[in-house]
Amino acid sequence: MIDLKELLINSNYKKEIEELINISNLSLKHWVTYWTGFNSTFVCEEILKEFENLNDFKFFVFGGYPSAQKSKIACFREDNVPDENELIKNFPAKGILMKGNFLFDNATQDDFRSLLRDNGLIEERIGDIWTTGDRGAQGIIDDSKIEDLNEKVFFLRDVKVKIQIVDLDSLQIPVGRSQKLINTVEASTRLDAIASAGFRISRTKILERIETGMLKLNGKTVKKGTISLKVGDKVQLDNKGFVEILDLEMTKRERWKIKLIRK
Incomplete structure (x- = not known):
């Protein structure tokens, strides 16, 4: 088992590290891959520096597409490393389409993220969100307990928004941000x-x-x-x-x- 107190000392990411420790211990015990919730990809990369000296584990950062700004961390045993293509194929997330007419009422990524939070999704279950002109937005969300969202209609301010849950390969992935x-x-x-x-x-x-x-x-x-x-x-x-x-x-x-x- 990983010593929780040792890794948390002086860390700026105590909550995220504690979650990773918990899933690492589960992976060690059950010999299967576990994933964290969504966090900033930058934060994911930063907290993994705290785990560099742990020889029993391997990790993989992915957010649904290569340049995602929000990612999950997969943890698995060093002696039970899955194929990277399989990790991507089995990534525990779905695509979400949020369709509405925003021609006269522009909406931002933050607006759509708030819409999802207001309707039951916590922040750690929401990956990248990007707008699609004046027709709404698309994004990536955790694949658990999302049935209640599919085909439902909500309102963002005065605009009617229809939600659809789709496979990730149905999304129009945004162009990645370079350094x-x-x-x-x-x-x-x-x-x-x-x-x-x-x-x-x-x-x-x-x-x-x-x-x-x-x-x-x-x-x-x-x-x-x-x-x-x-x-x-x-x-x-x-x-x-x-x-x-x-x-x-x-x-x-x-x-x-x-x-x-x-x-």
Whole structure:
């Protein structure tokens, strides 16, 4: 059995690590593959660093398609490693279509994610969500207990939305986001300023996301945009990936020249 206390010391991802420990112990006991719920792919990769020295287990990160921003972690015994194609084939998720006429009432990924939460899905059961122009959205959800959603009609604000559950290969997978280097000059190294530049979102909207708990710094939810950042800090925004600070340099005019990478 894995020592829970040892792995949780000083971790920024205690909840996610505890879940992975639990399924790892189940995998060790029952000789089968177990999956976590959905988390940011970045978080999945970060917490697996805590498990590098555990020789009894192997892990696999997947979110339904190669560049997914939300993923699950599969855990299996080191002496019972499944084929990767089989893991993908048996990935415990389904596609979801959310169809509606949003020509005069634009809706965002966050709006559709909220619609699913309001109708019984917890966040860990919701993978990537992406909009399909003004006709609604598609996404990936956990395959358990979703029968009540299929063919049902809900309302997002005043727009009627019909839900359909489909196989993953029926989805129109979005184009993957590649890594992007960003160079910017800011008056300060404040979190709200750097997040605004990194995610290409206004500072007002960044502050709104901070207030609603959608923004994390090095894995921890923050409530203030005034925190000063340093090289190596990683800022994560729900549904938008994360940015990492690669370099900070004061200019002659006492402004900050900042180099970021967005993933």
